[in-house]
Amino acid sequence: MKNIKLHCKKLTIFSSLFLAFALSSCHSDYLETDPTTAVSESAAYSSASNLMAIINGMHRDMYYRQNSSQGQNGQGGMMIILDALGEDLVFPSTGNGWYISTVRWQDQANATSDVTFYPYQFYYALIRNANMVIANGPSVPAPTDADNVTIKKAIGEAYAFRAFCYYMLVQIYGKRYVPGANNTQLGVPLRLLADEVPMKRNSVEEVYVQINKDLDEAYTRLVGTTRAAKSHFDANVISGLKARVALTQGNYPLAVSSAKLARAGYGLMDKATYAAGFNNLSNGEWIWGATIVSDQTDYFGNFGAYMSRNYNSTNIRQAPKAMNSKLYGLFPATDVRRQLVDPTGNHTSLSLPSNYSKFPYTSQKFLSVSLSDSRMDVPYMRAAEMYLIEAEALARQGNEAESKLIFNQLMLNRNSSYTASSNTGTAYINDVLNSRRIELWGEGFRFLDLKRLNQNLDRTGANHSSVVDNNVMTVSNTDKRWEFLIPMKEIDANPLIEQNPL
Template sequence: MKKIFKSIVVVALLMNFSCADDYLDTIPTDAVSASSVFTSTQNAMTALNGIHRMLLLRFDSQGQAAEGAVMIMRDVMSEDLVMTTQGNGWYVSFSRWQNHNLETSGDSRFVWRYYYRVIGNANMILAGIDAAEGPQEEKDEITGQALAYRAWAHFNLVQLYGERYDAAGGNTQLGVPIVLEPITEGGARNTVEEVYAQINADLDAAIGLLDESRNAKSHLNINVAKGIKARVAATQGNYSLAATLANEAREGYSLMSQDALYDGFNNVDNEEWIWGSHQVDDQQTYFASYFAYMSLNFSSTNIRNNPKAISSKLYDMISDTDARKGLWDPNASDPDLRDPYIDEMTLSSFAKIDYMNRKFIAQGNASSVGDVPYMRTAEMILLEAESLARSGNDAAAADVLFELASARDDAYTKTTNTGAALIEEIMVQRRIELWGEGFRFYDLKRLNLPLDRTGSNHVESVINGKFTEPAGTNNWQWQIPIDELNANENMVQNPS
């Protein structure tokens, strides 16, 4: 891992600590040394803002736009997001379950490096914050956010590169190296159990330091930390805790209206968003953007030729009275039947393919600017409902599910399903609601479910015939990048 940490820098923004607008809406200008960052809490907050910004940054290629790119990678590996054509090639290899299995893959290297860079910068902050001049409450806020980021990044890494957590116990299988210092020498892989123990320790400490306040939704507060811990608890099969934390995470956040569903999922000011990245208009990332690959309307080669679609199988599960059904057009290829909005928002040169999405809308045909959602009230409601149902509390789970489903579908009546049927109903609602937001691969892995794309509109030539993958195979673990293996004599590769 030493190559990851050799050149860790803290991205600096010219900002005013007390003003959220100045704090977020300035252009990153330089890298600053740790010695100057930790002279004050104001400078330390600048370093923390570098992590916030990192979630939107382009790495080595246009398809490596930090968190948005990893979200796409995870979803194209699932059954619910359909790559309608090969387009210009971006993410096709992931849809075929090939790229993540190559230790020489530049994309796997990017993902590994990206999350460890978040960890490295968080560790620099944690190592220096005590010496900074400033109020203790500011030190607590900075420390809490850095701890939450470190936990979140380790959580993503262990889900991708480690074996799934087994709630039955043991979990001595290899996870990823735990890194708690800004070091330059790589260590051995910790067990999955050890990684999750550290994730929970960091989140507990963060929750103890944070409150509901923050400068902007791109920052982490106690709601975000509890939401992350709810995800962790569900992944570990601790459903009672997951239900409690998911409920607490959404306190103070309401569901968006049915009309707002059609606003483009591009505005962090949406009342339902708990956490998301805000992209400033004059910080255009062009083709290195989540919306350059997922939106309906940005005029990139990828969007024009390869509009992202929903699985027809999942689409057919959506009630006709559900407001979300209009987020995809099953008749897009037919000019007489297609949603007029598809034509209104796209140029004549855009491909119109059945089941294509209109969920994500970029700022314009020439602008891929858009805020990226990482945590929403709807996710927390569904996680709470799922966790209650898996805990055997069917009545409470049905009540929580009704809160979301009735807001999306005026005709929805409270379910009478129980047991496995109730869990399945909740999971279908989760797949519909969170389509394209990066959750499905993680859900399949944590629940030890197979990939099954059969009977749907997946294109055989696009996915290279990859319609199925049994649960629990070695293919669910990403290969450790060759650069890490070469740099770290303690590193062990995953079986292929």
């Protein structure tokens, strides 16, 4: 069977998108639904099921390694990168070297770094396929009503993919969005067609306008439909993405209403489930995530091979991931989120082999299937995040009373002994933000939150190692490195692109 390799063809015009896509697509079949099922190129847009197969393949690439680097395993790899840049995910040892140059803030300042290139490659590859589904989907034959529904869902998911990817790209490579400003600062090239024409960078504002437009289109097409699995987009996920974007833009009324819609039908998990390993997509609190089945595992490239406490990899044995001790100290022992962190590092409940290094404040939030199996479902969006968005947005509107009603629901679930905060104003908002830090630890939010909030990085006074961090203990909010450099491959190929300040 000839499986489709959509974009490995030779082109005479190079651009950011072609380079980003070509280097990834030659390693991955974007129409695969599983390793043994794919469709030919000639059949790609010949049926509704084949159109949805493209979407299935895109969801697969959200967790599957796109190149030879095992540390770049889709969205899970991006989650680690973005938290490694923050202060709450602590690397107590250099281990076997994975992500250490990221921890040291070296990668995003190096235009030839794999870490600088990877987000560009990963997200633009998905965008290109989304553009092709959006362009070709309307002409796909639909002999039955069921086919019409499938096509509508596939196109809706393509719009959702494009919005999600541009939201990630503009935050990583562009300057922060400033609520109330014109936001004419450089964002990323806004490519809405699957072509290879060189493009200038659009403004941050222009990118966000398109993100919101795509999310609205995705919601219209997906509302009232059901999805095949939680790995796919539906109206709840789209609402959650709208809530994230609205919070970033300072559109607090929209953030509140969207977060409320996103968490509808998704209750907060109980304490026993919270402590069970954060590895099961069937968790009633998880709105969106990835399941890695046994015949699609990436072994040492999976999220669990770096972030779990129990998998038998060199990285886990030598450099288990710890929580910032100052963050840990902000919460009482009765808070279940703190109970996932062992201040001694021994983790006696896991019966870890003697060759596992023990460091204080290591976390067992994430557990893989076993010592010999790194697989674990990866959380992309949970109801708890929506509670926190809603609480923060309400507080920033000055509606603290309603904010506390929402915030208290989450806090009482995590700590049955919780007493409602008497803080007001900035102090209360900091309560919400600190809860967000511990709640979403390891899930890829911290670097982007620091950038959104225009805060400095501060690793001082905690359990960070100056040797591991290379003395990068503080970074000013005005530092150039908050924007990743545009990859050199893009600079070389696209004569219209402009580099970020070096």
